[in-house]
Amino acid sequence: GAVVSQHPSWVICKSGTSVKIECRSLDFQATTMFWYRQFPKQSLMLMATSNEGSKATYEQGVEKDKFLINHASLTLSTLTVTSAHPEDSSFYICSARDDKPGGNQYFGPGTRLLVL
Amino acid sequence: QKEVEQDPGPLSVPEGAIVSLNCTYSNSAFQYFMWYRQYSRKGPELLMYTYSSGNKEDGRFTAQVDKSSKYISLFIRDSQPSDSATYLCAFRGGYNKLIFGAGTRLAVHP
Numbered sequence: 695g696a697v698v699s700q701h702p703s704w705v706i707c708k709s710g711t712s713v714k715i716e717c718r719s720l721d722f723q724a725t726t727m728f729w730y731r732q733f734p735k736q737s738l739m740l741m742a743t744s745n746e747g748s749k750a751t752y753e754q755g756v757e758k759d760k761f762l763i764n765h766a767s768l769t770l771s772t773l774t775v776t777s778a779h780p781e782d783s784s785f786y787i788c789s790a791r792d793d794k795p796g797g798n799q800y801f802g803p804g805t806r807l808l809v810l
Numbered sequence: 811q812k813e814v815e816q817d818p819g820p821l822s823v824p825e826g827a828i829v830s831l832n833c834t835y836s837n838s839a840f841q842y843f844m845w846y847r848q849y850s851r852k853g854p855e856l857l858m859y860t861y862s863s864g865n866k867e868d869g870r871f872t873a874q875v876d877k878s879s880k881y882i883s884l885f886i887r888d889s890q891p892s893d894s895a896t897y898l899c900a901f902r903g904g905y906n907k908l909i910f911g912a913g914t915r916l917a918v919h920p
Contacts, residue, residue: 700853726906737898737912738854743905751905787853791906798844799908801853 697721698790700802707778708810715773715805717788723768724790728799729761732785744771768793778809813837816899816911825920829886833899833911836880842902843875845884848913849895857897858884889918 697720707713717727725746730738742763743751750763762774771790775782787804791797816833823829831845842861846854858873860866860882866873872885886893899911 696856698853728907735915737910740907743907785851789853789908798856798859799906800856801846804851804853806851 696792696798696800698788698800698802700788700805702805703803704806704808706808706810709779710777713775713778713807715775715786715788715807717771717773717790717802719769719790719792719800722790722797723793724771725768725793726791727765727771728789728791729763729771729773730787730789732787732804738787741773746771775807778807780809783807783809814899814901814909814911817914818912820915820917822917822919823889825889825891825918827889827918829889829893829916829918831884831886831897831899831914831916833882834880835882835901837901837903837909838877838880840901840903843873843882844900844902844908845871845873845882846898846900846910847895848898854898891918891920894918 699718701716727744729741732738741756744763744765746765752758765771789799789801791799845858847857848854860873863875863877870887874883894917896913896915898913900908903909
């Protein structure tokens with residue numbers, strides 16, 4: 695149990711295009727999901743908290759118009775990197791917090807984005 | 811002072827060794843303590859989860875929490891090459907956000 699999937703697992707795109715990444719909790723409901731980015735040999739950096747039915751909460755320094763988050767249901771959150779540039783190239787990881795009391799956070803396998 | 815301190819390593823040990831991984835933290839309000847394992851180019855995997863002080867054992871893994879010293883540890887017994895990964899300590903902060911350590915890279919060589 696407690697499986698989180700991400701799609702796509704990797705994507706290469708041209709500068710200026712937009713990229714959508716999906717995060718799904720497969721066997722539990724998650725009102726709250728989180729989006730992180732990770733640079734090589736560094737720890738995870740929280741970008742935003744995604745809440746089903748309401749606006750996402752962004753961490754300081756993260757542009758909300760650049761990284762659009764939509765939490766459409768209790769099992770799906772999407773992150774859209776708009777007008778991607780090479781500096782947006784990174785490893786993007788989502789996590790989903792199980793709604794049951796005391797539920798833990800489970801991570802997806804990550805999406806590797808390369809912007810040319 | 812950083813909220814969480816974790817030595818990034820790398821830590822290299824021979825197969826069969828006992829591995830000790832540690833983190834210190836400054837926020838005394840933390841109640842939930844976690845260890846994640848992350849293989850290269852993969853998402854983190856929840857390894858151990860502890861609430862408040864004490865020990866928790868799961869197979870070859872033991873997690874310890876000492877709230878008085880603000881210190882947590884993960885011990886791996888009989889380490890295997892398949893244990894080679896980055897180990898991240900994590901703490902549940904406000905709004906259920908996880909605060910991560912920098913991660914310790916572990917290499918277990920045959």
